[in-house]
Amino acid sequence: MAQPVQQQYLQKRCSAEQAAAVIQSGDTVFMGEFAQNVEAVDAALALRKSQLKDVILVTTTRAKPLKCVEADPQRESFIWNDWHFSGLGRKNGELGLASYIPLCYHQGPQNVELYEEPNVAVVQVAPMDANGFFNFSTSCSMTPSYCRKAKKVIVEVNPNHPRCLGGLDESIHISKVSMVVEGPNSPLLQLPAAQGSEADRRIAGHVMALLEDGSTIQLGIGALPNIVGEMIAQSELKDLGVHTEMLADSYVDMYEAGRITGQRKSIDRGKMVYTFAMGSQKLYDFLDNNPVAAIFPASYTNDPAVIGRNPKVVAINNAIEIDLFTQVASESAGPRQISGTGGQLDFIMGAYKSEGGKGLICINSTFKKKDGTIGSRIVPTLSAGTIVTCPRSVVHYIVTEYGVAQMKAKSTWQRAEALIAIAHPDFRDQLIKDAEALGVWRRSNKSV
Structure with missing residues (x-):
């Protein structure tokens, strides 16, 4: 016994x-x-x-x-x-x-x-x-x-x-x-809310235009997802669902604003599905014994086949650098490891399996260098040693503060044209020259 x-x-x-x-x-x-x-x-x-x-x-x-x-x-x-x-x-x-x-x-x-x-x-x-x-x-x-x-x-x-x-x-x-x-009963880690820029808010505005009633959302980590969550909470969107890897404070805000019900999901209806949570005490208090949120291993939350079973999945993730071949680098700068692949590749593929789904790679078009000048995050080729997180074959949507580019069923020159059109205007002429040198630009391409 x-x-x-x-x-x-x-x-x-x-x-x-x-x-x-x-x-x-x-x-x-x-x-x-x-x-x-x-x-x-x-x-x-x-x-x-x-x-x-x-x-x-x-x-x-x-x-x-x-x-x-x-x-x-x-x-x-x-x-x-x-x-x-x-x-x-x-x-x-x-x-x-x-x-x-x-x-x-x-x-x-x-x-x-x-x-x-x-x-x-x-x-x-x-x-x-x-x-x-x-x-x-x-x-x-x-x-x-x-x-x-x-x-x-x-x-x-x-x-x-x-x-x-x-x-x-x-x-x-x-x-x-x-x-x-x-143990010593230490408080849980309190993750401060990242503050976004004006460019982040413009990107978030483009993301909002891609959402609709009944969308199932996945937000990554950082300032942009926080802003998107804030905008959703203040919107008139209805019956959003949640199937994500990370649950953060912004989901609590969206839920309490009545935007999240999960009633149009095909699986785990009514549940906010996630595999880990990090945020403030507000998030941890919300999760305690709360049946509206359901935690699963990553083998479930991040399986592209599972993700794709819900309709209108919109996966929103960040990148560090994207080249003219539309290869996405989200985890390293050269050989320097910054984060990891995480679930970005899982959700980009899973969203594409979803009926009406959209996998978004969101990126600020520029960054500030140490000398105070700006550089382009859209580049001819990735920096030497940079790890490809999302190969071009799976890339769906790329979003910058200058617009949205859909990449499926586009040739290399069509992708280059679409990507340069949402690059920072100061770098577009040089990127066109770079595309010509790489053989991914046609003379008949539109001037961007």
């Missing part, structure tokens, strides 16, 4: 030092995702630096510094691998203290289950409920797969985490847990 869950909890409860002691040299250790920042076990493990060698620490977008990494700048005891760089990951990557793991996000759980051999999974969770379940709270994208695959699972309990309802795989039972650590 199974032991009562409270008895199991008491038997498995231990200190952070005891939990860290089970990790051995050469182990692969999952250390959580996004707002679920393992703290107590990280600090205790850092103190064991002299006892350990080649421990691989795996995260997905770590937001708070890892004590293990700070304790080992030589990277001899602890090696940090990250599925998606945040600002922290980018900074550590430039110092040689973090390595990016290339990922097409919907394949993440499968990658773990087929090709990773995690020895230990350490995850922050909400407190155990009366039935013995710990809720993974705001991060479900790959955490369930790591917990299934790991030989030992250590949960670090934090009562500040909201209980996020599923969905699927949103919890783990005490019987599957090896050790329970009651």
